[in-house]
Amino acid sequence: MGQDKGILVVGGGISGLTTAVEAAETGYTTVTIVEKNPYLGGRVAQHYRYFPKLCPPYCGLEINFRRIKQNPAIRYYTMAEVEDVSGSAGDFRVRVRQSPRYVNEKCTACNACVEACPVERPNDFNFGMDTTKAIYLPHEMAFPMRYVIDDRHCKGLECSKCVDACKFGAIDLQMKPSTVELNVGSIVYATGWNPYDAARMDNLGFGRIKNVITNMMMERLSAPNGPTKGKIQRPSDGKEVKRIAFVQCAGSRDENHLPYCSAICCMASLKQATYLREKVPDSKATIFYIDLRAPGKYEDFLRRVDADENIVMIKGKVAKIEEDQATGDVVVTAEDVAGGKKIQEGFDMVVLAVGMEPQTRTREFPGGLRYEENGFIDVEQPAGVFGAGVAKKPLDVTSSVQDATASAIKCIQTVAGGK
């Protein structure tokens, strides 16, 4: 075996974690994960349940985190981003910039700082639907289990209440950004995705109409650790949601927005319909779609959901959403294609099934990456550089894991080929 320089995995979501863990467990390479959030787990950490098993993402994350904890070959940096890449396959030099967390390894997650902190910030983990203090734990299942300070809101040294509250000397308000130089043999970009900005679809009312939310917000609204502790309440007045509409292809399969299909939104909405049906027995859900895409074995799930007579599926895209000022209800207009009628119906809340926009569409990463027309990482890349998961194309979780595992073998070949 040549001298192992190890693998750099950019992104600590499900794809990055999988590539890292699977590659490291072969036993002959080290892996470094660089994650920009203060925690690992990425987008899946924000999900309440996976389709079609309706199981919590943390169940699998817990195992992956345990595999990381017990494997000294895996290192990770949170709040870190790759700044520069030079060199070539087998010998990349990478500069990683780590933003200050202001909380060091002495933190025991005891929560005393939060009680002392006087400042609130919108909670981005919950898409701004609630607030946390300026010092906060991203969420209770966060790994690493360590608090963090949002320096856009923290008043800094002039306040220092948290510093006084911490018995352990874990808070350092003067922490500075740091730079880490890495030398790696291969790089995997598992940079994942962002939900497409729903406000850009002016006819769908997001941002203007309070009770129009996105599918990712629906995940948070349903999760026990979400802003409403898992109660599905509409944002305008906290009323329990009984009539909900799902608007499929909100921005996806749309040349004005994302021309491709995001592959997961149909299944996600079917799944989210079950959230409401399970939590509110006398509720009704309507799914407006163009094509119901439940490929492969997912068809079973579609059949199961379809069997619920309180879940109605209508072929016809919603193209107009208005607010009933008096009640706060949301009025949705669509053509019921099968029925040959235009319908207008009022709902307590409307969920836009917004698609996945690759991080690489809105941000350029160093390393000579090649992109396809939508900003996904292209199939062909410089030697030693690979994409994994949704960075490459829209995928569901299990396909991302499949893809990430395949990327792991490519890395192994690069760093340890000719074993």
Place this chain on the structure above:
Amino acid sequence: MEKKLGVYICSDCGIGDSLDIEGLQNATRKYQPAVCKTHPFLCSQEGVQLIKDDIQNEGINTIVIAACSQRVNQDVFDFDPLTYVTERVNLREHVVWVQPPGDENTQLMAVDYLRMGITRAMKALPPEPKKAELEKTILVVGGGVAGLSAALETAKAGYKAVIVEKAGELGGWAKKMHRTLPSRPPYAELEPPDIEGKIRAVEENPDIRVYTNASIEAIDGEPGMFDVTVSSSGSSETFRVGAVVFTIGWKPYDATKLEDQGYGRYKNVITNVELEEMANNGGLKRPSDGGAVQSAVFIQCAGQRDENHLPYCSSVCCLTSLKQAKYVRDSNPDAGAFIIYKDMRTPGLYENFYRSAQDDEGIFLTKGEVLGMEENPDGTINVKVDNKLLGAVTTIKADLVVLATGMVTNMVPEEREPNNLTDEFIGDIVEKQTQDGIVKELEPQSIVLNLKYRQGPELPHLRYGFPDSHFICFPYETRRTGIYAAGAARHPMDMASAELDGAGAALKAIQCVELTSQGKSVHPRAGDQTFPEFRLESCTQCRRCTVECPFGTLDEDEKGTPREHPYRCRRCGVCMGACPQRIVNFKNYSVDMISSMLKEIDVPEDEDFPLIVGFICENDAYPALDMAGINRIQYPPNFRFISLRCLGGTNLVWIADVLSKGADGVILIGCKFGDDYQCHFIKGSQMANERLGKVQETLSRLMLEADRVEQVQLAINEYDRLPEILDEFIEKVKEIGPNPYKGF
């Protein structure tokens, strides 16, 4: 090994404020620890140094840390597991953060946990690693796209591969393709198949051996030492491999069952597979008279998304029909290709291909349903379609009707119906004469692998014959350690995905041989170096362990005594829970260990304070209890939780132990089971549940009510349900009344 115990109690994060630390220290005296120390910040450098110094100076080898959850600070309290036993007692998340401070019951709870933790540590020994030089060659079963990819990637990673292909040549379906779907951006144009290049690469690779016209007669053994007997062209050969990639691919659904869609009734009705062959062999013609194809109708989901045939969707047929519609158009610029779909499924970037096909002026698409067909005298067929987009019935005159039939995994033999299979293994239910009279039993059928496993010769399957796996998060994890399924045998997928899937499975196979040769477990307890040990002299040949192991680890000799295959083991401990004789144990996890811990619980005599022991799975229920702690969700102080590797390891002996001690109830909290199981050991929580079905037997002997024992399914994120679940159980136990053994 002489145990030298050190107990370290952390007093902060509220522990010192809530508990009487001195009381805790006093409680340890019974165990005569070499040291028992308290520190206000144990996870600090100084705190850890304190422990290290004691290891150095006092020879401490058994370390009990009474502080926070074992899920945090693992990297801090990290003492070589091959030398030291480290046990974490969770006073923080499981006691002080969920109980009122300074309360007597809180203290009792903490003391019980401390005593149980010390007992666990005292009963545990460091594992003895079992390193061995094992075979690392990877066997690839099936030489289609997925198999070729698995073999090539394996070889590129520096390992040897052997392909066993049942056909006369490599390439599988890919070889029969006229064109393939776009594999790269912009995903708009069809590509000529590049399978020949891959076949050549395989054939030229010195590290890949290929058997064609071959079948597997037997696979015996375990990871690192699977002995494979392959029969090829009349001769048979046995060799050893380390792990297996299972890429046996798919077959088209039997179209003769689709007579109602015209197949077999009209000459000009063919399947998509037949069209592909036609395109490859001289172009599209009407089968009836060899005439030109002016109009072709593609009927999507032919026998798919249909509970009478294939209830699932085959994922690729929409794309295939779009592709084949292009064949029709390429063959004749004035020809029309009609596609009648239920939903056009071209997910992800394949949407581009849909767009490019749409742009063709001669491709006509509609959501619709075929109402009927009629053959015209000239052999053309009138297809009557309920055109859902127009809300009208339209009749299309077609020279050729193409049924988009689906994919059936080759796990399902020809004569079986995918929607009507026996559970777990494909086979026949036969009647067998046993001591208990005639019983109906499944006799599994050999299909491909011919595994010499007691539980059955193939991979256990899920619905429709697809191999059972730890789908979603760990899709490659089948129920046979060291055997990884990939490609369309695993679930319906296109060729590009199959290729990728083969690569992924190859990585898992390599990982398996590497971990195994270091004596380490694979997923989900990756790195675990313990092995189950069997005291066979006490075995009564009840066969529970051999039947219940979710991974088919144990075979049997003629008498029914388990035969071990340690490298198949995933260390879940289901066998340990199954054994009524308590003969299965790990160095650091045993029936006796838990029994001894139970003895340490101080059951109050107070009849108004029911004491309940909870067995919890460490992967989901334990973290859920941690989350309750982090959220400071208070729950009753009546519970003592003991974490298990998997709930399937629950031995009924423990339930008897608990109740005969006078505790009032037992609650098992673990993952969901059933079709959508969440158990990382696949069958663990279900096994626990089945075992509880028999608990009555045990309890009748004690004259106790079976209702005192309950299993609750809890997902890791359902910590919010805990107070309700626990309150309800207390109420239930209170209704039954206090345990009559109390105070004995």
Place this chain on the structure above:
Amino acid sequence: MAEETVISPDIKFIRELKETGGETLKKCYQCATCSVVCPISPDDRPFPRKEMVMAQWGMKEEIFSSPDIWTCHNCNDCSKYCPRGARPGDVLGALRQRFIKEAAVPGFMGNLVTEPKMTLVALAIPLLLFLVVLGVTGHLGIPEGRIVYSKLFPIRYIEVIFLSAVGLAGVAYLTSLSRFWNRLTRVNGRGYSKAFVPALVETITEFLKHSKFAKCEANRDRKNGHLLVFYGFVGLFITTLWITFYYYVPKIHSPIPLSDPMKWFGNLSALTLLTGSLIVIANRTKDKGINTRSSSFDWTFVIMVLLVCVTGILTELIRLAGIAALAYPMYLVHLTFVFYIIVYFPYSKLAHMGYRTLAIAYSKMTARDVEA
């Protein structure tokens, strides 16, 4: 379910549509966004989604029996929101054009006027006709003295030529309209909730107010241009009647003094039409991203309108300037464009007037019209 139709792919029709400005029609994937965002699409069997699939499938008969392609006012809200870039507005425009050509009586006239490459021929016909008439009657040449156009082209000749031509065109148009009506009622026939006359009155009232145009979102400016063109034409029509009345009753002959109210009215109408056509042109050249992609058919017509105005105004101005050598030829040119507009109207874009009137009236009768 409507009645059964037998399909055999009419790829030729699809190709024609694509050439006529509907090149995006195959892009539609039937999401039905268009039907929702269209402000004038009814709730019952809304358009243009179903028209799009009919067009994609080459279902000429069905689509030409649809009133909805005429109800469309080409606001292009549909094209703005279309996720596939299928531009239903353009496709419907192309369909209307194809229909006008298809419905033309006699058929060759449809070809002559709708095919842009035939435009010069179409213009040459009246010009030659005029020259022949003038030549035969010995009027070819620049008359002496005060510029009076009837010296070149006596009113009687104009009357004979134009009245007979317009009469023929009118008969042809009525034939096309009545065929269209038969198609509408045959294919879509069902119970009527309103009688024809009140529906027609309502429709015309709506046209006068341009209230359907007012509902357009994406293409608001279109209303103004169309309104001015519409009223310009109405004004010039009234002017023509007025001048005929002057000629026969008080026997006031051209040129009529600028102070005359009729002259005011005529000039105002001409300016209205000019402004209207300029607005239309400006709108079309403005790049609004979503704006309708005008076909050459549309361009031909609007340029003709502009030319009628410009030559008309020039004819008047040059006459007032007293440049006979320019004035008479200009008059002849003007008459050629006038001929194009008023004699060819059943085959030009103007033909939509009748079809749209009938289609909307029909929609009102079948309760499928959206309140304007």
